[in-house]
Amino acid sequence: MPEFLDIKHLDAGYGRSQVLFDVTLGIPWRGGVAVLGRNGAGKTTLMKTIVGELPAWKGEVAFDGRDISRRATQERVRAGIGYVPQEHSVFARLSVRDNLAVGSLASKKDDAVDHVLTIFPKLGQRLDQPAGTLSGGERKMLAIGRAMLGDPKLLLLDEPTEGVWIGVIEEITERLIELAKSIAVIIVEQHLDLALRVADYAYVLDRGRVALQGQANDVRVNPELMRYLAP
Amino acid sequence: MPKSMTVVREAIAGDEADGAMAERVAAGQAKEQVKAGRKVLPIVEGVVLVAALLAPLVLQDYLTVFATRVIILALFALSFDLVWGYAGIMSFGQALFFGSAGYGVALLARDLDITNIFVVLPAGTLIGLTFALLLGGFLLLGRHPSSVIFVSLGTLTGSYAADRLARGWYYLGGQNGIPSIAPMSLGGYEFTEGPAFYYLVLGILVVVYLLCRFLVRSQFGLALAGLRENEQRIAFFGYKVQHLKAIIFAIGGAIAGLAGSLYAFHEGFVWPNMVGVVVSTQVVLYVLFGGSGTLIGAVIGAVIVEGVSFWLSDNYREIWPIILGLLLLLVILFRPLGLISFVLGERERVGSFGAKPKETVKRTEKQTEKEKRNAAP
Amino acid sequence: PAPWANAAEGPIKVGIATDLTGPIAYAGNADANVAKMVIKEINTAGGLLGRPLELYIEDTASNESVAVGNVRKLIQRDKVDMVLGGITSSMRNAIKDPIVARGKTLYIYPQLYEGKECTPYLFCTGPTPAQQCDEFIPWLIKNGGKKFALPSANYVWPHTLNVYARKVIEANGGEVVFEEYYPLDQIDFSSTVNRIISNKVDVVFNTVIPPGVGPFFKQLYEAGFLKNGGRLACVYYDENTLNINQAAEIEGLASCLDYFKVLTKENPFDAKIQAAYEKDFPGNFLFAAGSAATGTYRGLKLWEAAVKEAGKVDRDSVAATLDHAKIAEGPGGPAEMVPGKRHCKMKMYTAVAKGGNYEIVGRSDGLVDPKEC
């Protein structure tokens, strides 16, 4: 049986500089997958290529059995991919309320926004504030909330806990573990512990190549791991 | 509560370099041409200079006169390029300085009979400088930086208002402008159109060009680039942003004023369009067409736009404005960085202030390799 | 081509600089057409001094800076013997120096204008304020009333014309209720219309120009000015401008020019040139007085006469004979230069718009003096 998201021999990059080299990975229908690697390893680039913000130079991206590597981002998203970018992850001039409204444009559930607000009560107090004026952590919460509202079948999270306070990280982690029971989650994360708690499987990128992969628990104890994460 | 609103805007603008902007930068980056290494600019500059020096020898009389005009306009384009291409200040009303200097020297000639080149050119330069300081001081300066759109539409409106003022003001000749300006003089010699005037103007252009070139390649030029990229950010480094903007805007105004006074004497008349929107837009087109952010691009743009319109109006009399529009559109669409980008790489266009890039890279690459090995456990 | 007697000396070069593009292109193209027609006519008749005429047309593009460049082409590249052209006053001002002072060439300006142009070697063949006002304003006072309003576009022609008009109005027992100037592209005239209505003005002596004039007349009409017996007067209104408004909005508008198309009914010569023009140039560019087409015709013919008399084409000789040149036939009748004045005497007609066409209601007894310089 094919994987839910199947990436084969993917090359990608910016302009003429290639960043990803022959990346092959598979994401199952359910459960978490962590993508690790040091700064500049190509994690964000991989995420962008999956949602289609960057074109794949070579190779194949298949989602739900269909090749999506030529599809526009919005089509991929409508097909069920949710994405929390690393930077610029909220609509800065739109209010928090409108940000959430954009997230739920495609959603059928009425109480979805309320649900997000129970997860992140902090946002409830900031509904009319332009999202650009939120604090760093609040912004991340909003971005995650927004992506969750679209009922994705595959959720891509690019460093969702950067700048988030430990108290909230715990909350987010639990939600993600919960979520990973019903959908697929790809998480790029520097908190190794967190990442490997959410993920069952992990890939480690090094200079644009998959350097290491395996079950989360195996990767965690792999002596090679530190070498790929240290600067 | 106006205060807190501005604060909100500022927070948004300053903090979250907004997504659209990020996309812009990324788009620009993606187009990066890897033509580094070779230095193309000096070659282009040299070719243009030689061509300009030889032009009167091969051109007929009237074409030399035309070429003189073009060179004056190139000087004007230079002033705009400095302000927009280097410092990122969108002066959509650059004609205001050009034209007011033109009017100024025309009045000197008409009312005071002063046409001495050593008086009128400095006077024109000074007028341009003063007007730039006044308008710039009003529009650009202040605690809260003005947005590009505000500056561009503000200067545009300023120039529009000046145009209308000139049309309405009888002393300035109203709609008719000031005709029959006496030629510029030096002692008994009169600069009428022709090769002498041409070389005079070319000389001035070369000197101004070299000064500008020196300026933008100095560390001051780097400060200007910082200003263009993110004015608020560099204030936190300790740059006196207000001074920088005032200085560069005033220099731009002064050069425009110099060009305007030359133009007035060369054409022999000034009229309201000269301060207005049409000429303001025209200079923006020159620079965009040639390639903003490279001094030579401004010159090339002026030469080509003027040359092409001249040729078109000769050969496609009825429809030349349409063809010109089409050409402009095509260049803007397919060469948003201007014609110069055909020969010039992105990096060289944006400029780089590091010394001897190649050597340094090699040296440090070795070092980092070593360091990486060291860092690895 | 005809066998030219003096072919060896080469053709005589006539330069036309006029607005072929831009806002007043309709006038410029008509002028260029007239020039083509006249030159062709002269050439068919054997040329001038046994030499063919060669026409050089440059576009002044309704843009003074383009114009100067292009006029220089005529002078310096084509080395024409004479330049005729320019429609607006500002255009004349811009190009006269390159032609006359720096270019040392003869310049003929064909358009009706504000007068006061007394530059040597510059000859004007269109009507002057005196020609347009002296007979017209008394007629207006008789057929409209004594209270005049002078709404005007803010540029030189209206200013200067109004000074003259005011003198004539007051000399004939009329009164100027107000004289006001507007930006050239103003298109809302509510306050003006209000002043006209509330001051019970009899005659609106208008020098507002397009684009403002259309909305202005419409607003006047809608405010009931015509209904209450008001009279519109506008001395540049010719057949071109009739279309700006619907016929009802300008019913009774009076104009005073050197030519109207209706004259073809009474003048065989006018009928002849009108027909010749329409045959060659059947398009939209009308042979009309307000766009300087008649002045162009007159100017070229006067110049032809002058060259014939001089027997040479150099500037000074032609200027000397053009000084007193005459033509027996031209649009609207004969014309002659007033010696020493470089302006032209011609017949003037007063016409009134009725249902979208002009009717001649008055004609000058003889040639009217320009009273300039």
Added chain:
Amino acid sequence: MANAFVAAFEILSFGAIIVLIVLGLGIIASMMGIFNFAQGEFVLLGAYITYLAYAKGLPIWAGMVAAPFVVGALGFVLEALIIRRFYAAPIVAMLGTYALGLIIRESVRGLIGGFYLTVPEPIGGSIDIGAMHISAWRFTIIVITLLVMAGCYLLLSRTSFGLRMRATLENPSLARASGISTPLMYGATFAFGSALAGLAGALIVPVFSLYADLGLRFLIQGFVAVMVGGVGSFIGPVAGAGVIGTLSAALPWVMAPVVADVLVFVLAIVFIKFRPQGLIAGKGV
């Protein structure tokens, strides 16, 4: 009293005309971040289409109805072919649309031969109230302007269109990542803004007659109105247009028109300088 009423009506009607013209400009500027220098030419095209219908013997209102659709469709096409490349650079967009405007304007000039052509109003004459006459057509324009304004407001506030549009402008890549089809949004918005310009042109041509510079005449005034009102919302530019239109019609009642003309712009710049966010800061619709 009667005089004051007429004055108020006239001033209001000119204000309405400016609002009508600025509507489309404002939507494109606020929603797409593009100051469209060709907007005046879209107005011109609307006027020209109305004239064409009239010249071909069709009823004038038919031309007026067709104008917004034709111009809107053209806007859609132009967006896909040209404008789309400009979102990355607002200044380049100004110049690009300027060139586009030049092309359209000069083509239309060629088509109408540089003349001033009259188009009669479908509802002509004046409404007489006692001794006062007010123009029936200007009155109609006021009514239509109000209706169109209300319609746009509802569209932008009651449907998700406005939200999608603002999201797209704010951060296109994130908008795509939220499932919004940004190309479609841009196309639709630009077409909508152009259609409004077409409508404006159709409605004002009987008042001002048709000529090639018809639209250009309003352009800078429109930009100033947008700035005064505040970029970033629908209401802002509309309010700005109301103020600028009313001001430029009202000032000549109390001072020399030539002075009034310049004064409007000077006042506007000073206002914007000290209240850069505009009359109505970019909030809500």
Added chain:
Amino acid sequence: MPLLEAADIKKIFGKLTALDGAALTVGENEFHGLIGPNGSGKSTLMKCIAGAEVPTQGKVSFINTDITAFTPTERARAGMSLKFQITSVLPTLTLYDNILLALQAQSSLFDLVFSRTRDALHDQVMTMLTQFRLADRAFDAAAALSHGQQQWLEIAMALAGKPKLLLLDEPTGGMSLEERRVTGELLQPIKKHCSLVIVEHDLDFIRDICDRLTVLDQGKVLASGTVSEIQANKSVQEIYLRRA
């Protein structure tokens, strides 16, 4: 005498009171950590100190001068340097130019125009780039860096001006544990000539490098003291257990 003293700072955004009488005192050569839950006002306090926000009320003094009314430029020239929470490098300029821009900021106009410091600064630029492991990308545009690399560059730029007080707002966001450790090591040597205020969520990191801590909660200072004092503080433990 402390180097920096911010007293009774209040910042109100519309209806929201982001800072409610917060205070911060930093001594010379002191590394001071600023911690607290999301939205507690840490970044806002940093901005008030650096001049990016104007406090509604309160006073900031720096090296015995009241700088409350100073512009950011004046503060920078007085010896302050800030790294924003959200990276804001100058995207189209090269890394080299980014650093040089920061280094030359306080040169006189004359020196800038005649490029009198260019050569002198060259080695410094290269040293900084090498220190932050960016040297091989010295002539790439800053926009081409990954998020983490941009953080490095930001820190380098903040350090470049040789400030007396360095304000770092979450400098290690997006860095792995190892990378954080290296950053900490890079920061240690500046202690000789510079004080540091650092905002961080990673308590281990903060503990490692800071001398003193201030804890903010809902715009108020909850506690301030040495690391061990704070760790022992009851109310601090409480909020760190409480959910946000």
